[in-house]
Amino acid sequence: MKKTNIVSTLFVLCLLLVILGPTGNAYAYDGNGSASYGESWSSNTSKLRNSEFPDFSNDCTNFASQCMNWGGKVHEKYGSSEATKWYCDKTLFGFTWSNSWSISSYFYNFLRNYNSAIQGSWKAPTANSSTLINNGDMLFYDWDSNGSKDHTGICTAYAADPNSGITGDVQCQHSTDRYRAIWHLKPYNANWSTTTITAVRPSSTL
Numbered sequence: 001m002k003k004t005n006i007v008s009t010l011f012v013l014c015l016l017l018v019i020l021g022p023t024g025n026a027y028a029y030d031g032n033g034s035a036s037y038g039e040s041w042s043s044n045t046s047k048l049r050n051s052e053f054p055d056f057s058n059d060c061t062n063f064a065s066q067c068m069n070w071g072g073k074v075h076e077k078y079g080s081s082e083a084t085k086w087y088c089d090k091t092l093f094g095f096t097w098s099n100s101w102s103i104s105s106y107f108y109n110f111l112r113n114y115n116s117a118i119q120g121s122w123k124a125p126t127a128n129s130s131t132l133i134n135n136g137d138m139l140f141y142d143w144d145s146n147g148s149k150d151h152t153g154i155c156t157a158y159a160a161d162p163n164s165g166i167t168g169d170v171q172c173q174h175s176t177d178r179y180r181a182i183w184h185l186k187p188y189n190a191n192w193s194t195t196t197i198t199a200v201r202p203s204s205t206l
Contacts, residue, residue: 029204031136034071035156035172041066042156043177053088054095056102062088063174064138064152065101068202071136082106083113104149108140111200119199124192125184128168129158130199138200139171139183145196151175155183155199163187 041050041063049055056062065088069075075087077098086107088097100110112118120132123145133139133155141151153173159180160167164187170180178188186192 028072029068029136029202030071031134031201033136034067034154034202035135037070038063038067038154038156038172039179042172042174042179048177052090054097054102057175059174061104061107061152062097062102063172064154065107067136067154068138071202073202083109086110104140104152107138107152108149108198108200111138111202114203116203117201119201121196121198122184123196124194125197126186128166128182128184130169130183133169133183133199134201136202138202140198140200141185141189142196142198143189143191144194149198153178153181153183156180161187 041048049059050066053062053066065086069088073086075089076085077087082099083106085098086100088095088101099106101107119134119137120130122130135155135157137155139153139155140149141153142148143150151173153171155169156172157170157180158168159170161170161180161182164182166182166187169183171183172179173181176188181188184192184197185195189195
């Protein structure tokens, strides 16, 4: 093949990628990588916020999205609805993001739309660990069990909660920043008896 033909072919392929956007968004989700990011940017260190992302007063889902992004999920900007878009971009003029990046209920719907697996759902759980939860699983909290997700955390380890002393599955979160808080949050949640927690494992084929 002539050099000019090769150059022309490469140009056309690049142009198609720009026009059509990324295809085949399969990736290998690394739950331990997501968990490691969560622990690095939690309240145990001086690194409380990553300047590569926006900082919200209600920062829990933004933080969980960062964790999932670090674990391998590429930004999805080309869907036609909020259930199929998930992204956050830093530009010269600030940040732009989807609702699914920053709002718990939208984030949950995005994950479910891409066949991420519900590992379990618990009403007012008191067990300190569960074989259904792995590092990197997203934990969604519905404070009044009305079906709407109010808060997001990420399971990061099986360890001792440094504040309550309880050992079990622990999570990291923002908004009220917590490092390795016991996953059911009973020591911290005044509404624990009415709370439903759902664990979702991001799909490896997102």
